[in-house]
Amino acid sequence: MERLFTFLLSEQHVRSHITVILQAFLFAALAIFLLSRKTWPAQLRMLLFSLVISIADLTIFFDTFWSTYPNLLWNFPQPATEITGLLTFLFAIGAAYLYLNVKRSIKTAIMSGALLAFGMAFSAFEILVATVSPATLAYDLSAVLSVLVVGATLCAFSFWELGNPLAMRPRLTSSILLALTLALVPLGSMGSILPFDQWLTVIQTPDSALFSPLSVMCLSGGLAMVFLLCIASLLDIRVATSQQREGDRMRHLADGTFEGILISRDNVVMDANQSILDMTGLDLNDIKLLKVPDLFAGGFGAKKDGAAALADRVAAPEQLELLGPAGRRIPVEVLSREVPYVDGQATVVAIRDVTERKAAEDYIRYLAMHDTLTSLPNRRGLENVLGQVIDHALKHGLMAAVLGLDLDGFKAVNDSLGHHAGDMLLKEVAVRFQAQLRDTDYLARLGGDEFVIVLRSVANVEDAVQLAKRLIACLWQPFTLAGHDVYVGVSIGVALCPRDGETAQMVLKNADIAMYQAKIKGKGQVYEFQAGMETAARERHDLELDLRAALGRNELQIYYQPLFDVSGGITGFEALARWPHPVRGMIPPDRFIPLAEETGLIVPLGEWVLKTACTVAAGWQSDISIAVNLSPTQFQRVDLVNVVMKTLEETGLEPARLELEVTETLLMEDVPKALALVRDLRALGVRVALDDFGTGYSSLAYLHNFPFDKVKVDRSFINKITNDPNAWTIVESIIVMSHKLKLRVTAEGIETGAQLSMLTEHGCDEMQGFLLGRPMPEMQASRLIASLGDLRDAS
Numbered sequence: 047m048e049r050l051f052t053f054l055l056s057e058q059h060v061r062s063h064i065t066v067i068l069q070a071f072l073f074a075a076l077a078i079f080l081l082s083r084k085t086w087p088a089q090l091r092m093l094l095f096s097l098v099i100s101i102a103d104l105t106i107f108f109d110t111f112w113s114t115y116p117n118l119l120w121n122f123p124q125p126a127t128e129i130t131g132l133l134t135f136l137f138a139i140g141a142a143y144l145y146l147n148v149k150r151s152i153k154t155a156i157m158s159g160a161l162l163a164f165g166m167a168f169s170a171f172e173i174l175v176a177t178v179s180p181a182t183l184a185y186d187l188s189a190v191l192s193v194l195v196v197g198a199t200l201c202a203f204s205f206w207e208l209g210n211p212l213a214m215r216p217r218l219t220s221s222i223l224l225a226l227t228l229a230l231v232p233l234g235s236m237g238s239i240l241p242f243d244q245w246l247t248v249i250q251t252p253d254s255a256l257f258s259p260l261s262v263m264c265l266s267g268g269l270a271m272v273f274l275l276c277i278a279s280l281l282d283i284r285v286a287t288s289q290q291r292e293g294d295r296m297r298h299l300a301d302g303t304f305e306g307i308l309i310s311r312d313n314v315v316m317d318a319n320q321s322i323l324d325m326t327g328l329d330l331n332d333i334k335l336l337k338v339p340d341l342f343a344g345g346f347g348a349k350k351d352g353a354a355a356l357a358d359r360v361a362a363p364e365q366l367e368l369l370g371p372a373g374r375r376i377p378v379e380v381l382s383r384e385v386p387y388v389d390g391q392a393t394v395v396a397i398r399d400v401t402e403r404k405a406a407e408d409y410i411r412y413l414a415m416h417d418t419l420t421s422l423p424n425r426r427g428l429e430n431v432l433g434q435v436i437d438h439a440l441k442h443g444l445m446a447a448v449l450g451l452d453l454d455g456f457k458a459v460n461d462s463l464g465h466h467a468g469d470m471l472l473k474e475v476a477v478r479f480q481a482q483l484r485d486t487d488y489l490a491r492l493g494g495d496e497f498v499i500v501l502r503s504v505a506n507v508e509d510a511v512q513l514a515k516r517l518i519a520c521l522w523q524p525f526t527l528a529g530h531d532v533y534v535g536v537s538i539g540v541a542l543c544p545r546d547g548e549t550a551q552m553v554l555k556n557a558d559i560a561m562y563q564a565k566i567k568g569k570g571q572v573y574e575f576q577a578g579m580e581t582a583a584r585e586r587h588d589l590e591l592d593l594r595a596a597l598g599r600n601e602l603q604i605y606y607q608p609l610f611d612v613s614g615g616i617t618g619f620e621a622l623a624r625w626p627h628p629v630r631g632m633i634p635p636d637r638f639i640p641l642a643e644e645t646g647l648i649v650p651l652g653e654w655v656l657k658t659a660c661t662v663a664a665g666w667q668s669d670i671s672i673a674v675n676l677s678p679t680q681f682q683r684v685d686l687v688n689v690v691m692k693t694l695e696e697t698g699l700e701p702a703r704l705e706l707e708v709t710e711t712l713l714m715e716d717v718p719k720a721l722a723l724v725r726d727l728r729a730l731g732v733r734v735a736l737d738d739f740g741t742g743y744s745s746l747a748y749l750h751n752f753p754f755d756k757v758k759v760d761r762s763f764i765n766k767i768t769n770d771p772n773a774w775t776i777v778e779s780i781i782v783m784s785h786k787l788k789l790r791v792t793a794e795g796i797e798t799g800a801q802l803s804m805l806t807e808h809g810c811d812e813m814q815g816f817l818l819g820r821p822m823p824e825m826q827a828s829r830l831i832a833s834l835g836d837l838r839d840a841s
């Protein structure tokens with residue numbers, strides 16, 4: 047050792063040291079740079095690293111030799127120098143191979159380090175031995191061993207640091223350590239031998255083979271390596287135990303989560319938590335044999351691997367399907383991240399089972415597109431499909447049809463039997479409609495009692511109309527709800543694509559307009575969309591707005607038409623609503639009453655008529671009665687008995703002077719309720735008349751079952767009695783039968799003297815018609831009553 051220190055500290059010039067260290071750093075940095083190029087093939091990295099190391103070793107050795115013995119005339123033996131270079135190269139290959147291909151451990155690092163240091167020292171000694179031959183090389187054994195041990199240790203640390211994932215600057219540290227080895231080993235080897243002059247004087251005879259420098263070096267190198275490996279094994283065991291502990295800790299941590307956690311390196315599964323094993327049905331040993339992409343249907347997503355893909359998955363989870371037991375595919379959300387793990391970097395893959403969330407999402411999507419009551423597609427679902435149907439029709443030159451359906455009489459059921467019955471009815475209607483359709487046809491419910499049918503391809507409009515007729519007919523049979531037989535109809539509008547529109551909105555709107563037309567024209571009909579219908583629909587809409595405004599502004603009026611007894615005396619007046627429109631002139635009730643009924647405006651309108659008529663009649667200085675029409679909608683929507691009672695109280699009209707006219711439609715919809723209504727009204731002291739008898743069903747059963755006070759024979763019969771014997775026979779029978787049932791009979795619409803004579807001669811009790819008196823404004827009616835009073839007073 048003393049010899050080594052003398053050599054390094056006194057015999058070497060500082061300049062020489064600086065040169066050697068600079069060279070060592072340059073070569074070391076280059077070697078480490080080449081070895082750590084992960085993107086290059088391993089063989090190339092090994093070759094280049096070894097080449098740089100062997101050149102560095104020789105260069106530094108010769109530099110040192112030259113600076114130590116500048117005056118020595120020496121001649122390096124051939125081929126020893128080349129062989130030496132080759133030896134260093136081979137040892138370096140071995141070291142690099144261990145580093146690149148054997149699992150990272152302290153043992154591997156020491157073996158690599160020892161190989162490299164030994165190779166460098168070996169070549170130095172080999173040249174020196176060859177140089178002084180046949181004389182033997184005199185050396186300092188402790189120095190040789192020290193050089194080897196220190197060199198191997200430095201080099202081992204260099205390899206260890208290079209593969210350390212937690213190191214801050216692994217390549218820099220590694221380069222410094224390798225540079226120190228590169229400087230120390232050639233220099234130290236040289237310093238371990240005695241000076242040349244001492245070789246020649248002191249040791250003249252070769253050592254025995256056993257103690258030749260090379261044998262000693264090999265032996266000592268071997269011993270040093272065994273010693274180092276023992277220490278390394280101990281260290282490796284400690285590291286392995288701590289790695290095992292870390293692995294266990296990670297697994298416990300991972301088992302504690304509900305998510306599946308996989309740890310992988312280079313896509314190979316290294317560890318997995320219990321959740322993953324449960325999801326895949328595999329055990330830990332089996333899963334460790336697999337690659338991560340093998341666990342997923344269709345691999346590990348489109349972005350198979352690579353840093354960019356990994357970063358993507360960290361930022362945004364990937365939606366994949368995990369292969370579960372028995373080929374089951376489990377929808378999962380996958381996140382992955384690079385983490386330091388045990389002895390290097392690893393990828394942690396978090397796999398979340400999203401089956402329930404997916405099911406919930408699917409259900410929400412279903413709800414968004416479907417009607418919960420009938421399970422039919424709703425407006426959103428319809429618009430989606432209709433868009434596709436239209437695109438397809440336009441692309442292939444086909445014709446599609448859209449049927450807009452609106453139930454007739456549904457509101458009556460809903461209001462009278464309750465919403466539950468209404469819901470049941472809608473469901474059954476949907477079933478009947480569906481039964482009329484082909485698989486390719488599409489039925490949707492837009493809400494309320496509105497349905498839409500899409501026919502993907504029709505040859506002509508007649509196809510759609512025929513289907514519409516079948517749909518109308520399929521509702522003819524009654525529905526039995528809560529023990530009641532209930533009838534509803536349907537009005538249908540048909541629009542074609544592309545003829546009536548090329549967008550879903552346009553075709554739907556036009557089918558709706560046609561359906562409205564069907565409603566206006568009497569319900570239970572099918573109408574094909576025609577240009578111009580829009581204007582009619584718009585007009586109707588404007589009229590509705592105007593009527594609403596007119597009601598609000600109290601612009602409506604009541605006309606009063608007198609009713610006469612056989613002696614010509616006025617028995618009462620019928621209150622008839624009038625609408626003097628500022629632009630359209632006087633609008634007859636036939637036009638605005640049905641509109642008011644459809645829109646619900648009939649409720650405020652009817653109450654206004656009732657109150658106004660009762661107030662006016664209460665002001666008449668006479669006991670003549672006032673007749674007011676009631677609409678079926680009023681009957682359905684409000685507590686009529688209460689309304690009538692309150693009106694009588696407020697206006698002070700005697701109940702006996704009020705006559706309420708109801709139609710058969712009102713009775714038909716809910717017979718028990720209608721019966722109760724008529725009874726309750728009569729209980730108030732109000733009279734009830736059955737209006738428009740002779741139109742509609744004209745069921746004589748109503749006359750028998752309901753406690754009416756009178757029957758009003760419709761004017762459509764009265765105006766035929768003089769020239770249609772059948773009409774007369776019917777009117778005559780009504781009179782006879784009503785009298786038998788103790789009902790008074792009123793004939794409406796008497797326009798001629800002949801009609802009047804026939805009716806009076808055959809016992810009709812009361813007469814109404816233009817012949818006797820037209821509907822007149824309040825003032826005129828009041829004057830008429832007053833003049834009658836005057837007449838009576840005069841007589």
Ligand SMILES: Nc1nc2c(ncn2[C@@H]2O[C@@H]3COP(=O)(O)O[C@H]4[C@@H](O)[C@H](n5cnc6c(=O)[nH]c(N)nc65)O[C@@H]4COP(=O)(O)O[C@H]3[C@H]2O)c(=O)[nH]1
Binds near residue numbers: 607621738814816821
């Ligand atoms: N051609 C002809 N017509 C005659 C003759 N005599 C009477 N009329 C008309 O016959 C209708 C009788 O009323 P209605 O049958 O209750 O029929 C009424 C009634 O159903 C309804 N209506 C009118 N006002 C109201 C109301 O305030 N409430 C309700 N719910 N409906 C009303 O409108 C219908 C039509 O009322 P108006 O147009 O006022 O028509 C009245 C009256 O002007 C005649 O000799 N010849």
